[in-house]
Amino acid sequence: MTALQQKTPQSQSPLDALQAAMRDDMTAVNAMIIEHMQSDVPLIPQLASYLIAAGGKRIRPLLTLACTSLFNGDMVRAHRLSAAVEFIHTATLLHDDVVDDSVQRRGKDSANIVFGNEASVLVGDFLFSRAFQLMVADGNLDVLRILSNASAVIAEGEVLQLSAQNNIDTTMEDYLAVIEGKTASLFAAACEVGPVIADEDAATVKHMRDFGMNLGMAFQIIDDVLDYNAERAKLGKTIGDDFREGKMTAPVILAIQNANDKEREFWQRTLGDKNQHDGDIDTALELMNKNDTIAQGMKMARTYGNEAIKNLALLPATALKTTLENIVTFTIEREF
Amino acid sequence: MTALQQKTPQSQSPLDALQAAMRDDMTAVNAMIIEHMQSDVPLIPQLASYLIAAGGKRIRPLLTLACTSLFNGDMVRAHRLSAAVEFIHTATLLHDDVVDDSVQRRGKDSANIVFGNEASVLVGDFLFSRAFQLMVADGNLDVLRILSNASAVIAEGEVLQLSAQNNIDTTMEDYLAVIEGKTASLFAAACEVGPVIADEDAATVKHMRDFGMNLGMAFQIIDDVLDYNAERAKLGKTIGDDFREGKMTAPVILAIQNANDKEREFWQRTLGDKNQHDGDIDTALELMNKNDTIAQGMKMARTYGNEAIKNLALLPATALKTTLENIVTFTIEREF
Numbered sequence: 001m002t003a004l005q006q007k008t009p010q011s012q013s014p015l016d017a018l019q020a021a022m023r024d025d026m027t028a029v030n031a032m033i034i035e036h037m038q039s040d041v042p043l044i045p046q047l048a049s050y051l052i053a054a055g056g057k058r059i060r061p062l063l064t065l066a067c068t069s070l071f072n073g074d075m076v077r078a079h080r081l082s083a084a085v086e087f088i089h090t091a092t093l094l095h096d097d098v099v100d101d102s103v104q105r106r107g108k109d110s111a112n113i114v115f116g117n118e119a120s121v122l123v124g125d126f127l128f129s130r131a132f133q134l135m136v137a138d139g140n141l142d143v144l145r146i147l148s149n150a151s152a153v154i155a156e157g158e159v160l161q162l163s164a165q166n167n168i169d170t171t172m173e174d175y176l177a178v179i180e181g182k183t184a185s186l187f188a189a190a191c192e193v194g195p196v197i198a199d200e201d202a203a204t205v206k207h208m209r210d211f212g213m214n215l216g217m218a219f220q221i222i223d224d225v226l227d228y229n230a231e232r233a234k235l236g237k238t239i240g241d242d243f244r245e246g247k248m249t250a251p252v253i254l255a256i257q258n259a260n261d262k263e264r265e266f267w268q269r270t271l272g273d274k275n276q277h278d279g280d281i282d283t284a285l286e287l288m289n290k291n292d293t294i295a296q297g298m299k300m301a302r303t304y305g306n307e308a309i310k311n312l313a314l315l316p317a318t319a320l321k322t323t324l325e326n327i328v329t330f331t332i333e334r335e336f
Numbered sequence: 337m338t339a340l341q342q343k344t345p346q347s348q349s350p351l352d353a354l355q356a357a358m359r360d361d362m363t364a365v366n367a368m369i370i371e372h373m374q375s376d377v378p379l380i381p382q383l384a385s386y387l388i389a390a391g392g393k394r395i396r397p398l399l400t401l402a403c404t405s406l407f408n409g410d411m412v413r414a415h416r417l418s419a420a421v422e423f424i425h426t427a428t429l430l431h432d433d434v435v436d437d438s439v440q441r442r443g444k445d446s447a448n449i450v451f452g453n454e455a456s457v458l459v460g461d462f463l464f465s466r467a468f469q470l471m472v473a474d475g476n477l478d479v480l481r482i483l484s485n486a487s488a489v490i491a492e493g494e495v496l497q498l499s500a501q502n503n504i505d506t507t508m509e510d511y512l513a514v515i516e517g518k519t520a521s522l523f524a525a526a527c528e529v530g531p532v533i534a535d536e537d538a539a540t541v542k543h544m545r546d547f548g549m550n551l552g553m554a555f556q557i558i559d560d561v562l563d564y565n566a567e568r569a570k571l572g573k574t575i576g577d578d579f580r581e582g583k584m585t586a587p588v589i590l591a592i593q594n595a596n597d598k599e600r601e602f603w604q605r606t607l608g609d610k611n612q613h614d615g616d617i618d619t620a621l622e623l624m625n626k627n628d629t630i631a632q633g634m635k636m637a638r639t640y641g642n643e644a645i646k647n648l649a650l651l652p653a654t655a656l657k658t659t660l661e662n663i664v665t666f667t668i669e670r671e672f
Contacts, residue, residue, distance in 0.1 A: 041496045095461060099454040118435040118498050121457055125431060126491035128461070132468055132484040141475055148468040155462035160377045162454050 014326035015057060021323060022065045025075055025082075029061050032083040036130050047115045047123045051090060054106035059219075060190045061086045067194025067208050070320055077197050080134050081143060085190045087131035088147065092154055092182075094124035099162065100245055104238065142196050150189035157181020161247070168256055168264070168272045170248035179220040180213070187216030207311050211324075214308035218301040219331050224249035225297040228288055232335060240281040246271045250300060254293035255284075263287055298332070305332045350662035351393060357659060358401045361411055361418075365397050368419040372466050383451045383459045387426060390442035395555075396526045397422045403530025403544050406656055413533050416470050417479060421526045423467035424483065428490055428518075430460035435498065436581055440574070478532050486525035493517020497583070504592055504600070504608045506584035515556040516549070523552030543647050547660075550644035554637040555667050560585035561633040564624055567671060576617040582607045586636060590629035591620075599623055634668070641668045 012020070019026065037048040061082035068078035096102070097110045098117045104110055112120040128151070135144050161178045164170040191212030195205045226232050227242045228251045242249050248271070256267050266283060269275050288294060305328045315321045348356070355362065373384040397418035404414035432438070433446040434453045440446055448456040464487070471480050497514045500506040527548030531541045562568050563578045564587045578585050584607070592603050602619060605611050624630060644664045651657045 039492055039495075041492045041499065043495050043499050044492065091461075095457050099457055117453075119495065121431050121435055122491055122494045122498060124461075125427075125464070126488060126495065128464065129484060129488035129491055132480070133488055136477060136480045136484050139477055141472060141477075144468070144472045144480065148465060148472050152462060152465035152469055155458055155465055156375055156377045156380065158458045159375075159379050159455065159462065162458060163377065163379050 014323055014330040015059070017323050018062050018066060018327055019058075021320060022062055022069070025065045025069075025079060026058065026062065028076075028079040029058075029065070029082045029086070032079055032134075033086060036083060036087070036134060037127065039126070043115070043119060044123055044126055047094075047111055047119055048090070048127060050108075050114065051094065051105070051111050054108050056106055058086065060089050060186060063187065063190040063212060063215075064193050066320060066324060067191045067212075068197060069194075070208075070315065070318070070324075071195050071198035071200050071204070073194055073198030077138055077140075078194065080138050081147075081193050081197070082190075084131040084134040084138075084147065085186065085193070087127045087134070088151055088154070089186060091124040091128040091131070092158075092186075094120045094127070096158070098124075099158070102241075138197075140197060143193055146189050146192050146196065150185045153181050153185040157183070157185070164248045166246035166272055166274060167248060168267050170253060172250070172253050172257075175248060175250060175253055176217070179217060179224075183220040183223075184213045184216030187219065188213035191215075204314075207314060211308050211311035214304045214311060215328055215331060218304040218308065218328065221250050221297055221301040221304065222332055222334065225251055225294055225301070226335070227251075228285060228294065229335070230285060240284070243270070243281055243284055244276065246274055250297045251288050251293045252284075254296050255288050255291050258291040258293075259287070301332050305329065350659055350666040351395070353659050354398050354402060354663055355394075357656060358398055358405070361401045361405075361415060362394065362398065364411075364415040365394075365401070365418045365422070368415055368470075369422060372419060372423070372470060373463065375462070379451070379455055380459055380462055383430075383447055383455055384426070384463060386444075386450060387430065387441070387447050390444050392442055394422065396425050396522060399523065399526045399548060399551075400529050402656060402660060403527045403548075404533060405530075406544075406651065406654070406660075407531050407534035407536050407540070409530055409534030413474055413476075414530065416474050417483075417529050417533070418526075420467040420470040420474075420483065421522065421529070423463045423470070424487060424490070425522060427460040427464040427467070428494075428522075430456045430463070432494070434460075435494070438577075474533075476533060479529055482525050482528050482532065486521045489517050489521040493519070493521070500584050502582035502608055502610060503584065504603050506589060508586070508589050508593075511584060511586060511589055512553070515553060515560075519556040519559075520549045520552030523555065524549035527551075540650075543650060547644050547647035550640045550647060551664055551667060554640040554644065554664065557586050557633055557637040557640070558668055558670065561587055561630055561637070562671070563587075564621060564630065565671070566621060576620070579606070579617055579620055580612065582610055586633045587624050587629045588620075590632050591624050591627050594627040594629075595623070637668050641665065 033052060037052065038045050064082040064085050065078050068075060093105065094111055097105055097112045098120050102110045103113050135147055157178050157180065161182060164174050164178060188209045192205055192209040195208045224242060227239055229239060233239050252271065256264065259267060270280050270284065308328045309325050312321055312324060369388060374381050400418040400421050401414050404411060429441065430447055433441055433448045434456050438446045439449050471483055493514050493516065497518060500510050500514060524545045528541055528545040531544045560578065563575055565575060569575050588607065592600065595603060606616050606620065641664045645661050648657055648660060
């Protein structure tokens, strides 16, 4: 966000607008996050606060807050459930970084580097348990069902991603299944919880769930496209992390679909066989550029984004609805 | 169990007796376990069935079944919740083996060796989520509270154990807190669930919870003592795993409490500094023998065992009550 603000200091991004609209609620959510990551075992709050203090956009709890507020739901319940959603996300990040052997997260050394893989696995488990304790305290079985289903689907998406890693025959269908599981399902659940606790009808609940799912798909596709966006390197962000890990994401799959024999050999060596040399990332970017895969990826994301906006169509016109529509566009057109 | 059966082929162990008493129910639980570890992502059932097929005593689900049956609770509900308890335990094993860099589990290469740490972390997360889905399907918020609390406490115990590892100043109090968290809390929850779903009064629920807690403490102390039991080596089991990892367990803490300066240097080098040579395990066994720490550890376990038997005192005399009493003794006097 800082980068965009620096570029256009006078304008407020839709994410800023959502954060502003939900400011008091987010303060309550943050207090609940701090409270529930406490433990008599000092390493737990140390590690958890290291990751949580590093920031992050908090988009998932913001969605739960917004989707409760839209239907005049009980915001005190929304605070607790937003914290639960963020804990599930945080647990996933901790385990992801272990699985990916990551070294950076949110611009700092990742927790597995600072505290070790062992602590990251176990504190992830703790935060995951805390998420369930928060949901049990809320006491709504529908919410528990939605979020326990999402948790299982996230893990399935992560395992599917692991199975597809370094396999250049991974299809776009496989990729979409991975990101639906690992990312979109929690966006969907975060949005579904709002109308559920506001006792809205099944059709409304489904619209909001679909909104979250489509937004999550767009969000992850863009994340994966940005990993190959040379412009982003100018903002001081690293690019090519997915390339180094051999992750089969949209831009790579699109490039491989259009590859000639020699290019296919390149992808097999670098991603399939994990045999990478200096300059390979530049070749990868060239091949993507040639095949226009970045633009194709953006187009895929926009298709999901348009669906997400349609999912909101039946809502009465309010400032919050407009902000959510703008969030969809912003998610796709962001540069970071 | 095989080992003891070989030694006394004519007698049935109390664990055999419990398994026999719960045979039909355990068949239903096993079917539920198989059903719920399925996924469209093939690596999940592959890894899960590898670990689950390796066996294990299934003592936790057996306790849930027995503690439901004792109070004439709904056994169909008990099947589902027993599967949930076993999934929580299995998830913990998968993550433990990653954290400990284990190479063996249940006499086979451990899952992290066969499938990799990454898959073990993620399939652990999946099974943990499945446990919650099973509890949500049961729909009792008290059960959800009991088992989500247990899950958080297990993770706390594991993190505390990690913090204490290689620290020879770890106290017996620290050790008891670790094993209460990582082991006894799930035994307690497994036993508590039975009277809860049978709608027993709070005092009965507490007795059964305490029974599980005391049994779990005894179980873990014995496990830790057996890791230094030279007799066990004769049964073809490995000994000294905890020593190699620098885990601060009862036998070691007792030996360090009685150590002279030279012996303390030995413990600091081998456990504190992880600088181990050939023959160190023999020296460790000698020092324990000299200080009678194995007998002292057994005595600690018997104290918890006696409490566990007292917790059952108010139950009417039934064959199942007798079996549970015998299980306590068997847990302590077992040699494997």
